[in-house]
Amino acid sequence: MSAHLAGFMIAFLGWIPPLAIYFAKRNKSQFVRYHSAEAANFQLTLLIPYVFAGALFVGLGVFFGDLTWIGSLFIALTWIVSIVLGVLGASGANKGAWYRYPVSIRLLK
Numbered sequence: 001m002s003a004h005l006a007g008f009m010i011a012f013l014g015w016i017p018p019l020a021i022y023f024a025k026r027n028k029s030q031f032v033r034y035h036s037a038e039a040a041n042f043q044l045t046l047l048i049p050y051v052f053a054g055a056l057f058v059g060l061g062v063f064f065g066d067l068t069w070i071g072s073l074f075i076a077l078t079w080i081v082s083i084v085l086g087v088l089g090a091s092g093a094n095k096g097a098w099y100r101y102p103v104s105i106r107l108l109k
Contacts, residue, residue, distance in 0.1 A: 003032075003039040004089035004099075014082065015043035022108060035093045037108040042085065042101040049078045 006017035018039035026033040057071025085101055092099030 003036040004086045004093060006039075015040055015047065018043055019108075031093075031096075031098075034098060035089070038099065038101055038104070039086070039089060041107050042089070042104045043082070044107055045101075045103065045105045046078060046082055049074065053078060 003018035003021045006014065010016065018036050022033065022036035022040055025036065053071050053074035055071075056074060057068055060067040060071055089099045089101065
């Protein structure tokens with residue numbers, strides 16, 4: 001459960017706690033391994049919109065100073081998606097379900 005919730009607390013570095021849990025507990029519990037891998041995969045997938053939004057923020061800030069709010073909006077929307085889906089994943093793990101994120105690139109299995 002903590003692997004799912006740690007992701008949105010650290011924003012774009014949210015892949016570190018689930019990955020640490022994955023490597024520490026992957027041989028002890030299949031359930032913990034599955035959920036930490038799902039959370040790490042989802043947080044690593046979220047790096048793509050975070051990088052895009054950050055580049056948009058900086059690019060617009062350099063060339064069009066008044067439009068930096070667009071990059072900020074994309075960063076905020078990505079973070080909100082991370083919160084909502086992270087809470088759904090954590091509640092699924094708490095109930096004993098095998099929660100799978102709807103949008104995620106599967107890097108860890």
